[in-house]
Amino acid sequence: MASHGARGRGGGRPTLEEVAARAGVGRGTVSRVINGSPRVSDATRAAVEAAVAELGYVPNTAARALAANRTDAIALVVPEPETRFFAEPYFSDILRGVGAALSDTEMQLLLIFAGSDRERQRLADYLAAHRVDGVLLVSVHADDPLPDMLARLEIPAVISGPRSAAEALTSVDSDNYGGARQAVEHLVARGRRRIAHITGRLDVYGAQRRVDGYRDALRDAGRPVDDLMIEAGDFSEEGGRRAMAALLERRPDLDAVFAASDVTAAGARHALREAGRRIPEDVALVGYDDSAIARHMDPPLTSVRQPIQEMGRTMIGLLLAEVADRRPAASRELDRRQVVLATELVERASS
Amino acid sequence: MASHGARGRGGGRPTLEEVAARAGVGRGTVSRVINGSPRVSDATRAAVEAAVAELGYVPNTAARALAANRTDAIALVVPEPETRFFAEPYFSDILRGVGAALSDTEMQLLLIFAGSDRERQRLADYLAAHRVDGVLLVSVHADDPLPDMLARLEIPAVISGPRSAAEALTSVDSDNYGGARQAVEHLVARGRRRIAHITGRLDVYGAQRRVDGYRDALRDAGRPVDDLMIEAGDFSEEGGRRAMAALLERRPDLDAVFAASDVTAAGARHALREAGRRIPEDVALVGYDDSAIARHMDPPLTSVRQPIQEMGRTMIGLLLAEVADRRPAASRELDRRQVVLATELVERASS
DNA sequence: AGGTACCGTGGGAGCGCTCCCACAGGTGAT
DNA sequence: ATCACCTGTGGGAGCGCTCCCACGGTACCT
Structure with missing residues (x-):
C-alpha cells in the first residue's frame, strides 16, 4: 500500500534518487552529470546518461531553485x-x-x-x-x-x-550622440541648409543625447543652431505629427528634418504631406531605429540603425x-x- | 561565526520559522495565515500579520512550489x-x-x-x-x-x-460562424450584390467556420454562392493584397468583400486602391477583429468585433x-x- | 615502504515551505 | 460526571534537489 509521502504523484516523474539507483551510482554523481561537472569518469557519465534517457528524467526546477537559491x-x-x-x-x-x-x-x-x-x-x-x-x-x-x-x-x-x-x-x-551626428552630417552633405529636429521624450537620456549630437554636428559644420528648429516630441506618431506642424508654422523655410525615431518620422511625414511638402524634394526626412516602418514607408526612410x-x-x-x-x-x-x-x-x- | 547552513544568504530574507518565532506561534499557524485559511483565530491572525509586516516577510516561491507541487x-x-x-x-x-x-x-x-x-x-x-x-x-x-x-x-x-x-x-x-453571417447579412442589407470573401488560413478551424458562415448567409439570402468569389488568404496583409488582386482579376464586377481579418482587409484595401476602386462607393469592405487597424484605416473599416x-x-x-x-x-x-x-x-x- | 596528493564517488544535511496528525481545551449531549 | 465532538494550534515528515565533507583508490614522490 501507498507510503505516507506518496501524495498525489501517481506514477509521477522520476527523481534524482531513482536515476541514481537505476544507474547504480550515488545521488551526488547523478547531480554532477546533470550539471555538467567535469569531475565524473566517462564510464559513469555514460551510465547515468543512459538511465536519464530510459527514465525520461527531467530535473525538478522547484527543488533545484530551493536548494541552489536561484531560479534560472x-x-x-x-x-x-x-x-x-x-x-x-x-x-x-x-x-x-x-x-x-x-x-x-x-x-x-x-x-x-x-x-x-x-x-x-x-x-x-x-x-x-x-x-x-x-x-x-x-x-x-x-x-x-x-x-x-x-x-x-x-x-x-x-x-x-x-x-x-x-x-x-x-x-x-x-551611441545616441554619434547616431544623431551621422544623421545631421548626412543631411548637411546632401546640401540641406535648414535642418530641424523633432526630439524624443526628453526625460529619456538617449533622447537628450540625440539633441546634443544634432547641435554639435550643426555647429561643427559651421551652421547656426536655431532653437526654433527644435521641437519636442515623445517618440509617438501623434507627437511627431504635432511637432512637425509646429515646426512648419514657425519655420516654413525648413528643408530637412531629423526625427528621434522612425515612428516620430512617420508622424512628421503625415504633417508634411498635409502641408503639401514633397519628400525628399522639398523636405528631406531622417528617422532613428531603422525599424520595419522605415523600410515600408513611402518613400522609404533614411534612418539611423542601432545594432539591436x-x-x-x-x-x-x-x-x-x-x-x-x-x-x-x-x-x-x-x-x-x-x-x-x-x-x-x-x-x-x-x- | 557562521553556522554551517548559512551559505550565501547574508542577512537574507526572513523565513516562515522566523515569522512564527516573532509572532509567538507555530510554523503551521503562520502558513495558515499566509494562505488565508479560515481556521485561525482573529487574535492570532493579527499577531502573525504584524510579524509579517515588521519582518517584511515574503514567501519563498521555490519552497512553496516544491512542497505543494505547484508553480503559480x-x-x-x-x-x-x-x-x-x-x-x-x-x-x-x-x-x-x-x-x-x-x-x-x-x-x-x-x-x-x-x-x-x-x-x-x-x-x-x-x-x-x-x-x-x-x-x-x-x-x-x-x-x-x-x-x-x-x-x-x-x-x-x-x-x-x-x-x-x-x-x-x-x-x-x-462565434466565427455567426460573426461571418453578420458581416455578410450587413453587406446584403446594404444592397451589395456580388460579395466576395478572402479567407484566413484554412488550417485554422475558425477560418473555416467563417467561410461556412459566409456561404450560409448568402444562401439564406437567396444568393448564389460562387466559388470564384472565394479566395484563400492567410490572415496577413500581403495575403490579403494577393487574394484581392486575384479576385479582381477573376471577378472584376464584385462590389463587396468580406475579409477574414482586419489585417487581411488592409491588404485588400491596397489592392483595391491600386485597381482604382473606391471604398465604399465601388466596393464595400468588411473586416474581422475590430482591432486598432480597423479604427485607423482610411476609410474606417466596418469589422466584426470579438469580445476579446x-x-x-x-x-x-x-x-x-x-x-x-x-x-x-x-x-x-x-x-x-x-x-x-x-x-x-x-x-x-x-x- | 611510507607519505602526500589528488581523483571520483557516496551520502548526510539542509534549503523553506505544505500537509497532516496529534493534542489541548472548550462545548454540549447524555 | 462521562463521552463525543468540535476548533485552534504545534510541529514532524517530507518535497527533490545542491552542497560539501569524508572516504577508498590510484599515482607519484621521497
Missing part, C-alpha cells in the same frame, strides 16, 4: 503600458535580440509590463520574492525608482539606456556575468560597465 | 513566430485580456513563442519540467501536436480556438478551475467545456 529565469521589464510596447518596434526588436541571445541558455525569459501603478506594485512584489535571478530594464525614465529598488534588493540588473551620464547600473546603449541584436546579446552577457558572479555588491562597484555600441546610417529615398 | 504560473503559448505575434493585433488583444483577468490573481503569466522547431523543443522541455500549472493555447493549427503533448503530460490547458468541432481540450472561441477581453477572462476562469480541481484526467472527461461567445458588427465608413 530573468525578467525583461518594460516600464510602459502594453500598448506602447506593441506600437513601438524598438521594444519588439529588443525582445527578439534578447530572446535570440538566450536561446542557447537554460535561462527562461519573462516579459513584465510595469506601466500602471498596479502593475508596478505587482512587479515590486515579484522582485521582492526573488522570482528571477536578474532583470533587464528597457526605456527607463530619468526619475524612475525601479533601478534603486533593484539595487536595494540586490538583484543583478542591466539597463538598456542609462538614465544619465552617471548611471549606477551596468548599462548597454547605442547585438545590444540584446551584450545585455544578456553582462547580466549573466553578474548573476554568476554573486560577490557582495560592494566589491563589484569597481567594474561597473557602460557599453556603448556604434550606430550606422542606412540611406534610403527620403533624404 | 501559467503560460500563454503562441505557436507562431514572434513577428506574426507583433504584426497581428489579435494576439496583443488576447494578451491584454488575459493579463487583465490575471491581475487580481497570484498567478504569473509567461509568454512563450513556439514558432520555430527550436522554440518548440524548448517549450517541450519546459512543459516536461512542469514549470507551469496550466497552459493557454492560442491560434493552433489543425495538425498541431501541442495539445496532445499537453494531454500526455496531464497539464491543464485551454485552447482559444478549437482545432475542430471535435476538440478534446476545453476551448473558448468567439471576455474571452481572456473566460479562458483564465476555465483554466484556473482545471488547475484547482486536479482530479485524475479520466473523471474529468465529462465536463469538458466548449464556450462560444457572441460577436458584434461594428459599422464604419467602409461599407
Whole structure:
C-alpha cells in the first residue's frame, strides 16, 4: 500500500534518487552529470546518461531553485503600458535580440509590463520574492525608482539606456550622440541648409543625447543652431505629427528634418504631406531605429540603425556575468560597465 | 561565526520559522495565515500579520512550489513566430485580456513563442519540467501536436480556438460562424450584390467556420454562392493584397468583400486602391477583429468585433478551475467545456 | 615502504515551505 | 460526571534537489 509521502504523484516523474539507483551510482554523481561537472569518469557519465534517457528524467526546477537559491529565469521589464510596447518596434526588436541571445541558455525569459501603478506594485512584489535571478530594464525614465529598488534588493540588473551620464547600473546603449551626428552630417552633405529636429521624450537620456549630437554636428559644420528648429516630441506618431506642424508654422523655410525615431518620422511625414511638402524634394526626412516602418514607408526612410541584436546579446552577457558572479555588491562597484555600441546610417529615398 | 547552513544568504530574507518565532506561534499557524485559511483565530491572525509586516516577510516561491507541487504560473503559448505575434493585433488583444483577468490573481503569466522547431523543443522541455500549472493555447493549427503533448503530460490547458468541432481540450472561441453571417447579412442589407470573401488560413478551424458562415448567409439570402468569389488568404496583409488582386482579376464586377481579418482587409484595401476602386462607393469592405487597424484605416473599416477581453477572462476562469480541481484526467472527461461567445458588427465608413 | 596528493564517488544535511496528525481545551449531549 | 465532538494550534515528515565533507583508490614522490 501507498507510503505516507506518496501524495498525489501517481506514477509521477522520476527523481534524482531513482536515476541514481537505476544507474547504480550515488545521488551526488547523478547531480554532477546533470550539471555538467567535469569531475565524473566517462564510464559513469555514460551510465547515468543512459538511465536519464530510459527514465525520461527531467530535473525538478522547484527543488533545484530551493536548494541552489536561484531560479534560472530573468525578467525583461518594460516600464510602459502594453500598448506602447506593441506600437513601438524598438521594444519588439529588443525582445527578439534578447530572446535570440538566450536561446542557447537554460535561462527562461519573462516579459513584465510595469506601466500602471498596479502593475508596478505587482512587479515590486515579484522582485521582492526573488522570482528571477536578474532583470533587464528597457526605456527607463530619468526619475524612475525601479533601478534603486533593484539595487536595494540586490538583484543583478542591466539597463538598456542609462538614465544619465552617471548611471549606477551596468548599462548597454547605442551611441545616441554619434547616431544623431551621422544623421545631421548626412543631411548637411546632401546640401540641406535648414535642418530641424523633432526630439524624443526628453526625460529619456538617449533622447537628450540625440539633441546634443544634432547641435554639435550643426555647429561643427559651421551652421547656426536655431532653437526654433527644435521641437519636442515623445517618440509617438501623434507627437511627431504635432511637432512637425509646429515646426512648419514657425519655420516654413525648413528643408530637412531629423526625427528621434522612425515612428516620430512617420508622424512628421503625415504633417508634411498635409502641408503639401514633397519628400525628399522639398523636405528631406531622417528617422532613428531603422525599424520595419522605415523600410515600408513611402518613400522609404533614411534612418539611423542601432545594432539591436547585438545590444540584446551584450545585455544578456553582462547580466549573466553578474548573476554568476554573486560577490557582495560592494566589491563589484569597481567594474561597473557602460557599453556603448556604434550606430550606422542606412540611406534610403527620403533624404 | 557562521553556522554551517548559512551559505550565501547574508542577512537574507526572513523565513516562515522566523515569522512564527516573532509572532509567538507555530510554523503551521503562520502558513495558515499566509494562505488565508479560515481556521485561525482573529487574535492570532493579527499577531502573525504584524510579524509579517515588521519582518517584511515574503514567501519563498521555490519552497512553496516544491512542497505543494505547484508553480503559480501559467503560460500563454503562441505557436507562431514572434513577428506574426507583433504584426497581428489579435494576439496583443488576447494578451491584454488575459493579463487583465490575471491581475487580481497570484498567478504569473509567461509568454512563450513556439514558432520555430527550436522554440518548440524548448517549450517541450519546459512543459516536461512542469514549470507551469496550466497552459493557454492560442491560434493552433489543425495538425498541431501541442495539445496532445499537453494531454500526455496531464497539464491543464485551454485552447482559444478549437482545432475542430471535435476538440478534446476545453476551448473558448468567439462565434466565427455567426460573426461571418453578420458581416455578410450587413453587406446584403446594404444592397451589395456580388460579395466576395478572402479567407484566413484554412488550417485554422475558425477560418473555416467563417467561410461556412459566409456561404450560409448568402444562401439564406437567396444568393448564389460562387466559388470564384472565394479566395484563400492567410490572415496577413500581403495575403490579403494577393487574394484581392486575384479576385479582381477573376471577378472584376464584385462590389463587396468580406475579409477574414482586419489585417487581411488592409491588404485588400491596397489592392483595391491600386485597381482604382473606391471604398465604399465601388466596393464595400468588411473586416474581422475590430482591432486598432480597423479604427485607423482610411476609410474606417466596418469589422466584426470579438469580445476579446471576455474571452481572456473566460479562458483564465476555465483554466484556473482545471488547475484547482486536479482530479485524475479520466473523471474529468465529462465536463469538458466548449464556450462560444457572441460577436458584434461594428459599422464604419467602409461599407 | 611510507607519505602526500589528488581523483571520483557516496551520502548526510539542509534549503523553506505544505500537509497532516496529534493534542489541548472548550462545548454540549447524555 | 462521562463521552463525543468540535476548533485552534504545534510541529514532524517530507518535497527533490545542491552542497560539501569524508572516504577508498590510484599515482607519484621521497
